[in-house]
Amino acid sequence: MTLLIAPIVVSLISGGLALVIAIVDGIVNNYGEVDIDINDGKKVLKVKGGAPLLQTLSSQGIFVPSACGGRGSCGACKVKVLSDVGPHLPTELPYMSKEEIQQNIRLSCQIKLKKPIKIYLPEELFNIRKFKGIVESLKDVTYDIKELRIRLVEPNEINFKAGQYVQLVIPPYENVKESTQRAYSISSAPSDKNHVELLIRLVPGGIATTYVHKYMKEGDVVEVVGPFGEFYMRDTNADMVMVAGGSGMAPIKSIILDMLERGITNRNVWYFFGARSKRDLYYVEMFREIEKKWPNFHFIPALSDPLPEDNWDGETGLITNVLDKYLQTVLPKDTPKEGYLCGSPGMINACIQVFEKYGVKDVYYDKFA
Ligand SMILES: Cc1cc2nc3c(=O)[nH]c(=O)nc-3n(C[C@H](O)[C@H](O)[C@H](O)COP(=O)(O)OP(=O)(O)OC[C@H]3O[C@@H](n4cnc5c(N)ncnc54)[C@H](O)[C@@H]3O)c2cc1C
Ligand code: FES
Structure with a gap:
């Protein structure tokens, strides 16, 4: 009898604990509405607090570069923060130079919005869009690289500099429970404004590349965000x-x-x-x-x-x-x-x-x- 009751009691206690933690988490994390002041009042967003700055900006249609999907492992999502949001986190430090720390440059995916914040964003970030497209073709160009050609639908034109990249949005699939994004360089010419072509090499066990190589098919609806990046031809005679x-x-x-x-x-x-x-x-x-x-x-x-x-x-x-x-x-x-x-x-x-x-x-x- 005792043997039967013990596991039930344990599961009741742990279930109750999980509930208490969820309730406390809900109360503690209820930061209410917070203001994001961008470029000295040029734009002020009223948003729900509690989520990272990167995701909150993206939910408002402002796309900061992010090659790793907000996991703190690419260092691409740097933003200058003009108000006090506490000291740099250990997850930010590997990506920061001394000067960047002094200037309070932060990884926007690591900054949780708990109170009003003032930030500076370069003008060109406001031109970055989310595009909806259709997989027009998906071909093997080698045994581990696929050429993915996306026809843009909404908006149906992209302007980019040759060499720049987009972030491909990967929907949840199998054991991947949340949507994520990864950076892929555009391989097509900028003159082909209605398409984005990507070359994607399979990384064994990789979330995005497994999706593209094993799950994606022609006709699928996909989303890309961009364009981003400073890798393009410099206008010299060298x-x-x-x-x-x-x-x-x-x-x-x-x-x-x-x-x-x-x-x-x-x-x-x-x-x-x-x-x-x-x-x-x-x-x-x-x-x-x-x-x-x-x-x-x-x-x-x-x-x-x-x-x-x-x-x-x-x-x-x-x-x-x-x-x-x-x-x-x-x-x-x-x-x-x-x-x-x-x-x-x-x-x-x-x-x-x-x-x-x-x-x-x-x-x-x-x-x-
Ligand atoms: C600016 C930029 C442009 C890029 N352009 C391209 C492109 O055009 N084509 C392209 O194929 N990739 C490109 N990448 C890499 C791409 O963004 C992903 O990192 C890569 O496809 C792996 O994603 P994943 O989700 O499949 O793997 P993840 O789930 O992120 O990683 C799975 C595991 O594999 C490791 N891993 C991650 N990347 C690699 C790698 N490249 N080789 C070996 N191990 C790795 C990780 O450390 C992790 O342990 C670019 C990256 C950047 C920053
Ligand atoms: S998005 Fe990659 S470190 Fe923040």
């Missing part, structure tokens, strides 16, 4: 040295298509694409065709681990070594150069070191982390 790996192809493809369409073909461009073996290469034919139309454009794919059946007679080795070799022996020495890098943080850090060796200081990148 030679452009571009390096990508995997889905890092996306923004570089957009930049190259855009330059070709706008006739900016007087600039020298070297595009190094690093892959393990031939099965990781894609769009090679397209870039070979571009080389024919644009004599100053050079496409250099390199394989670090070519298979015997690849019959590869192109460049081999790590892309950093190939870049080093070209900077030493092929590229002109006396011209100004800019670096454009996209892919894994490891590849980007290693390439920056190579650029430093050759005095290339203007280096722009998007780390896909």
